[in-house]
Amino acid sequence: MKTLQSIGYILALPVVLLTTWWxxxxxxxxxxxxxxxxxLAAFPATWLDGGGESRLVVxxxxxxxxxxxxxxxxxxxxxxxxxxxxxxxxxxxFCEPTLELFRAIPGPVxxxxxxxxxxxxxxxxxxxxxxxxLWPILLNTVEGVRAVDSVMIxxxxxxxxxxxxxxxxxxxxxxxxxxxxxxxxxxxVGIILMVISEMFAATNGLxxxxxxFQRNFALxxxxxxxxVLGLLGLVASVVFQYFESHSLRWYTGMRRAARDA
Amino acid sequence: xxxxxxxxxxxxxxxxxxxALRDVHFTVAPGEFVCLVGPSGSGKTTLLKCMAGLxxxxxxxxxxxxxxxxxxxxxxxxxFQEYGRSLFPWLRIAENVELPLKELRLPxxxxxxxxxEALAHVGLxxxxxxxxxxxxxGMQQRVAIARAIAYRPDVLLMDEPFAAVDAQTRAELExxxxxxxxxxKITTLFVxxxxxxxxxxxxxxxxxxSTPTIVQREMIVxxxxxxxxxxxxxxxxxxxxxxxLYAEIQKAKTHSALTITA
Amino acid sequence: xxTRLDVVPAVGVEASAFTxxxxxxxxxxxRVTNVLLGCAGLLSVALVAxxxxxxxxxxEQDLPPTTVIMAALAGLLGExxxxxxxxxxxxxxxxxxxxxxxxxVVVGILLGSIExxxxxxxxxxxxxxxxxxxxxxxxxxxxxGPRYESALVLVIYAAFWQVLVQTVYGVADVDPVVAxxxxxxxxxxxxxxxxxxxxxxxxxxxxxIRLAATVALVLxxxxxxxxxxxGLGQSIAQAESGGANARMYAxxxxxxxxxxxxxxxxxxxxxxxxxxxxxxxKDASE
Numbered sequence: 001m002k003t004l005q006s007i008g009y010i011l012a013l014p015v016v017l018l019t020t021w022w023x024x025x026x027x028x029x030x031x032x033x034x035x036x037x038x039x040l041a042a043f044p045a046t047w048l049d050g051g052g053e054s055r056l057v058v059x060x061x062x063x064x065x066x067x068x069x070x071x072x073x074x075x076x077x078x079x080x081x082x083x084x085x086x087x088x089x090x091x092x093x094f095c096e097p098t099l100e101l102f103r104a105i106p107g108p109v110x111x112x113x114x115x116x117x118x119x120x121x122x123x124x125x126x127x128x129x130x131x132x133x134l135w136p137i138l139l140n141t142v143e144g145v146r147a148v149d150s151v152m153i154x155x156x157x158x159x160x161x162x163x164x165x166x167x168x169x170x171x172x173x174x175x176x177x178x179x180x181x182x183x184x185x186x187x188x189v190g191i192i193l194m195v196i197s198e199m200f201a202a203t204n205g206l207x208x209x210x211x212x213f214q215r216n217f218a219l220x221x222x223x224x225x226x227x228v229l230g231l232l233g234l235v236a237s238v239v240f241q242y243f244e245s246h247s248l249r250w251y252t253g254m255r256r257a258a259r260d261a
Numbered sequence: 262x263x264x265x266x267x268x269x270x271x272x273x274x275x276x277x278x279x280x281a282l283r284d285v286h287f288t289v290a291p292g293e294f295v296c297l298v299g300p301s302g303s304g305k306t307t308l309l310k311c312m313a314g315l316x317x318x319x320x321x322x323x324x325x326x327x328x329x330x331x332x333x334x335x336x337x338x339x340x341f342q343e344y345g346r347s348l349f350p351w352l353r354i355a356e357n358v359e360l361p362l363k364e365l366r367l368p369x370x371x372x373x374x375x376x377x378e379a380l381a382h383v384g385l386x387x388x389x390x391x392x393x394x395x396x397x398x399g400m401q402q403r404v405a406i407a408r409a410i411a412y413r414p415d416v417l418l419m420d421e422p423f424a425a426v427d428a429q430t431r432a433e434l435e436x437x438x439x440x441x442x443x444x445x446k447i448t449t450l451f452v453x454x455x456x457x458x459x460x461x462x463x464x465x466x467x468x469x470x471s472t473p474t475i476v477q478r479e480m481i482v483x484x485x486x487x488x489x490x491x492x493x494x495x496x497x498x499x500x501x502x503x504x505x506l507y508a509e510i511q512k513a514k515t516h517s518a519l520t521i522t523a
Numbered sequence: 524x525x526t527r528l529d530v531v532p533a534v535g536v537e538a539s540a541f542t543x544x545x546x547x548x549x550x551x552x553x554r555v556t557n558v559l560l561g562c563a564g565l566l567s568v569a570l571v572a573x574x575x576x577x578x579x580x581x582x583e584q585d586l587p588p589t590t591v592i593m594a595a596l597a598g599l600l601g602e603x604x605x606x607x608x609x610x611x612x613x614x615x616x617x618x619x620x621x622x623x624x625x626x627x628v629v630v631g632i633l634l635g636s637i638e639x640x641x642x643x644x645x646x647x648x649x650x651x652x653x654x655x656x657x658x659x660x661x662x663x664x665x666x667x668g669p670r671y672e673s674a675l676v677l678v679i680y681a682a683f684w685q686v687l688v689q690t691v692y693g694v695a696d697v698d699p700v701v702a703x704x705x706x707x708x709x710x711x712x713x714x715x716x717x718x719x720x721x722x723x724x725x726x727x728x729x730x731x732i733r734l735a736a737t738v739a740l741v742l743x744x745x746x747x748x749x750x751x752x753x754g755l756g757q758s759i760a761q762a763e764s765g766g767a768n769a770r771m772y773a774x775x776x777x778x779x780x781x782x783x784x785x786x787x788x789x790x791x792x793x794x795x796x797x798x799x800x801x802x803x804x805k806d807a808s809e
Contacts, residue, residue: 006642009639009642009643009645009646010645010646011646012643013643013644013646013647014646014647014650017647032662032665032666090560093556093557093560093561093564094560094561094563094564095564096557096561096564097561097562097564097565098561098564098565098568100783100786101565101779101780101783102779103782104779104780104781104782104783104785104786105775105778105779105782106740106741106743106744106745106778106782107741108741108744108745108748108749108756109744109748109755109756109759109774109775109778110775111748112748112759112760112763112771113771113772113775115763116584116585116586116768117581117585117586185734188653188655189741191655192655192656192657192741192745195655195657195658195660196657196745196748196749199657199660199749200748200749207657210658210660210661211660211661213661214661214662214664214665219665222661222662222665223662225658225661226658226659226661226662229654229655229657229658230653230654230655230658232655233653233654233655233658234650234653234654236653237649237652237653
């Protein structure tokens with residue numbers, strides 16, 4: 001009964017919204033807002049035809065590869081740099097104003113600049129994604145590392161833990177909730193930049209396809225593209241959430257224990 | 262085993278300086294159980310951090326097991342008051358206890374044996390796979406104690422370890438610490454502001470003055486080695502010692518290096 | 524100078540369960556050293572950029588020397604079109620952020636305080652929130668073309684979710700004891716809202732607005748860059764296609780300074796709004 005009720009809560013509104021969309025758009029003559037029926041009808045031909053050569057596989061793979069590569073590289077760089085900056089006050093003082101300035105530059109304006117150096121190929125897009133993801137992860141890492149509990153640090157020192165072990169068993173785990181929060185922000189910025197860089201200049205990728213449909217006035221197809229991009233965002237967020245809740249089980253457990261006490 | 266020689270600590274900022282310790286001088290013999298008592302604000306924590314090598318004194322020195330302390334010394338384990346902040350919440354109980362042993366480069370088998378033994382000592386053999394935040398405060402402090410004894414230190418420093426647990430648990434933990442001291446013969450220096458606790462636990466009590474701190478007095482606790490919460494605390498000698506120590510602390514509240522030397 | 528690198532805490536992660544560590548007060552002398560070090564940092568970046576091209580490490584047209592970029596920047600500061608572009612950018616950003624904030628707070632409080640409503644909408648919110656707002660670019664291009672409205676739709680869509688989600692979390696954070704106390708004193712619905720829910724949710728709301736402010740600027744510039752709505756992004760795209768690279772760098776720098784100003788203003792507002800709140804919270808927890 002209880003599960004039935006919660007399933008109801010999860011499904012009710014989406015069903016209502018989709019039905020409304022279906023009904024309202026059913027005899028739509030507005031070119032920009034084709035009926036949901038037509039959009040869904042256009043979906044298989046647009047994205048799935050051709051099996052391994054289909055648009056979903058080819059463009060989806062191109063986009064996801066750029067996103068993943070940029071995001072992972074950004075995480076590695078940001079966490080190592082952020083740990084260093086967080087641990088060394090002098091380094092932090094040296095870098096801080098520069099970082100403040102660079103992170104304030106909105107990611108999309110980097111697209112033409114990176115384009116100068118890296119052309120319009122995959123490298124450019126990966127670097128754009130990387131630079132976009134970098135700042136939220138970096139700043140959160142710095143803050144997380146700085147906030148590591150002083151008693152824990154004293155404990156590690158008094159047991160003479162080596163610098164390496166201190167970083168890997170104390171600093172990074174302690175900062176991990178903040179680091180993951182930064183990664184979550186970085187991921188959504190990364191998706192935006194991936195799409196933008198593909199819209200700006202590309203020969204393949206999801207962003208490129210969607211803009212092509214728009215330029216060719218293929219409206220139902222364009223709508224399917226919007227849906228695919230939305231699904232990509234959703235899947236990325238679900239995958240990340242799984243990863244996050246898995247690696248922060250201790251943290252959520254601890255918070256729950258603190259709240260119940 | 263532990264020698265503190267004419268230690269002074271002055272905190273300096275750009276325009277002020279604060280002398281926490283003036284001239285603290287005492288020794289703890291191997292296998293001794295000493296309590297360090299002082300009124301609140303009597304540089305106890307400063308002194309402890311200097312002894313543990315976490316802070317550099319402005320003058321004077323510390324020797325642990327005949328070696329001068331410059332950083333955190335070998336063979337010294339520290340138990341903090343803030344048990345919740347000294348255990349790592351992302352590690353299980355057994356992993357917390359094992360962590361310092363990894364740094365000693367002990368083989369896995371020996372590490373596991375020591376962890377099991379230490380956890381058995383504090384009565385937590387069934388919680389090895391739990392996380393610290395799943396345990397009560399008293400149990401968490403037991404884990405911190407287990408971590409310290411698994412490390413087999415020459416000197417065990419305890420910084421008001423039971424100040425944050427309830428009275429019932431506190432009595433149990435006091436007995437636990439006494440038992441561990443007797444069984445393992447670890448030199449123990451126990452910092453507390455609780456007079457009863459000091460008399461109950463120690464063989465000798467060192468009374469610190471207010472800041473700038475000096476050693477105001479040392480008292481031998483000539484109670485029988487076998488102690489228990491009911492009978493020991495009702496001995497007439499316990500009351501006498503408690504009375505003396507209380508008076509001494511009252512004096513310490515107004516005394517410091519300034520008034521005593523003046 | 525603030526010694527705090529501003530960081531946007533994620534939902535729920537911001538309140539550390541560890542007892543907060545009092546930060547060491549920076550000494551006056553230390554602060555001067557830090558400012559000097561910071562300036563040295565900026566200067567070294569400028570110096571490196573100055574000599575990369577002359578040393579043949581990059582082509583001069585790709586990265587003009589710092590002095591050339593600075594000259595272009597000085598020229599831009601005298602152009603009224605540039606100031607117009609700055610104005611357009613701020614205009615779209617501010618309106619979009621304001622609309623998204625008000626909508627996010629109102630809907631957030633509604634969803635947060637009415638449990639069945641929250642449960643019924645959470646799946647939809649979780650579905651719509653991660654949809655990258657840039658997915659809507661083709662649609663707004665067709666519907667509005669290169670006009671303000673295009674940018675506004677993107678900005679509002681992106682910023683709305685940030686504020687909404689934080690507000691819902693904030694309302695959920697209300698201490699049940701406080702809520703029960705209010706109820707036992709027979710506070711009216713409005714009273715509970717005014718004296719219990721709103722003060723609790725406020726720090727979360729401010730976090731949401733701070734996140735939204737950054738996102739809003741990103742989307743404003745994106746629209747200008749890709750759709751060509753007027754503003755700094757459009758100027759950058761024009762400089763890029765015209766091959767005026769020093770000018771493009773100078774414009775990017777100006778956009779960065781605008782971003783910096785946005786961060787600083789939002790931070791000041793947050794500090795202001797939460798000033799009483801912080802001290803209140805500290806007292807309560809001690």
